[in-house]
Amino acid sequence: MEIRVLGPNGNIGTGFKEESFERGIKLNPHVIACDAGSTDSGAYALGTGIAKPARSAIKRDTRLILLGRDELKVPLIIGSCGTSGSDVAVDWMRDIVIEIAKEENLHFKIALIKADQDKTYLKQKLGEGKIKPLFPEFEYTEETINKSARIVGVMGYEQLNRALSEGADVILAGRATDTSLFAVVPLRMGADPGLTWHMAKTIECGAACAVVPAADSMFVRIRDTEFEVEPLDLDLKVTPLTIAAHTLYENLSPFEIREPEGTIVTENCEYQAKDNRSVIVKGSEFRKETYTIKLEGAELVGYQTVIIGGIRDPYIIKQLDSLFKLADAYFGEKVPKMFPGLKKDDFSIHFRVYGKNGVMGPMEPLKDQVGHEVGLLITITAQSQELATEISKFVAHISAHLPIPEWEGIISTIAYPFSPPEIEKGPVYRFNVNHVVEPDDPFEMFRFSYEEV
């Protein structure tokens, strides 16, 4: 038995090489799968429903993939559409696919699988004790659910499998595990679960596991007791080390990777070079666990306006901590007086000093080794953009003249490169859940719809 999987790219819209993908099509894969999502760039995509890559870049990649699929008529699975995999992002991706189908005169059956979560359902599950925390643990409450702008469930094999059983040619899935996109067809065809899930983990980032790492296409062959990985760009290669090392990337542990259906265990794997550019993996295992669906939720923190500046005076630089403490106390008292009705907790003013501990904050071990100049980022967060900017105007003016005891008379404490110094940054969201749901049925959290194009 040999089952072949083509992964055009680690993330749709990052631009794979046409030749690589075409080479993959000629190798006759049983499925083409591609991830379109990520939590890595922050909660903004989930909070707003707006995709991270440019629409035109996504359309370029998707067009090539749809044309390739049309030659072979094999399933195409795109998961976590529009970065967040929220319902609006799936609809947005659907419109791109329909647009391409019309332009290229392509015909297929689309499945849309929606993953937004109903708040009443989640509260009921919370009441039943069916929502469990992951590491690092924190509380999840009805209040957190209420505050969430959007919550998605992360689907896996079961949901994609159902869409394929119901005749889908092209699946546009909401939030899904990266691995399930690549694993579903081989598992349906009877491939070994350990090898299949590990293979999926290996190619979900595209040619990120290649030498040199690239945003490009990968190809795998799963056989009875092994899988073989090959980058489709002939100038790239993978080695036993790069493939083994890929289980490290963005994972808590290199030995165990949790999926909705169970855990991929790589502890007993062997990695061998097949030739000078492809690798064979053996010994991957899959341990079944209680069926769970992970939640991802985003809540609005507020709206931000930022001020960028710099400081060069050595006297000021040596007392930054006390100076900002002073500023903080002053603003805490004065801002509510300047903006009637505003309470102390309705806004925040945050000073970040580059050249001191701008990157690591309180974790910085060398915060006392400061250079001859520092960069300053002041972030003002409030419940509306208008308010954030109004407070910023006040903060920018006062901060520009913060006094130090060494100098007499008024001084200019901060160098501002822009006029006006404040820049509106828009809404800011944060992730607020790190939990899994134990559903009664794998389908109760997801909604399926189909259309013929």
Next chain:
Amino acid sequence: MTTLGELAKVVRSKNAGPFIMTIDIMFPSKEIYDKVITTGFFTTKLFSDLYNIKSDLIKIYYYDIAHTIKISMPRPFFQGDICDGDNYAGQQYGPLVLINIPI
């Protein structure tokens, strides 16, 4: 004494989801990897002191097959929070590069 930056093939940090950051220290050979491990230098206490995080929340994995020491710990701030200065946790390995390893 040699710095970790000189010994390692790569030292890198990254999010493992929005709540955890993970550091990979990959060595160019099994020999160097074994030598470094034998020093007993990498302990949860070291990372606890360096990153100001409780040591029982820090996990260290020895991934022999890729000559890699992996350290995972909770992020000090959730990704994207007002106080978070590194959305991808991509520069949090900084303090490790010039650290001296007793070999």
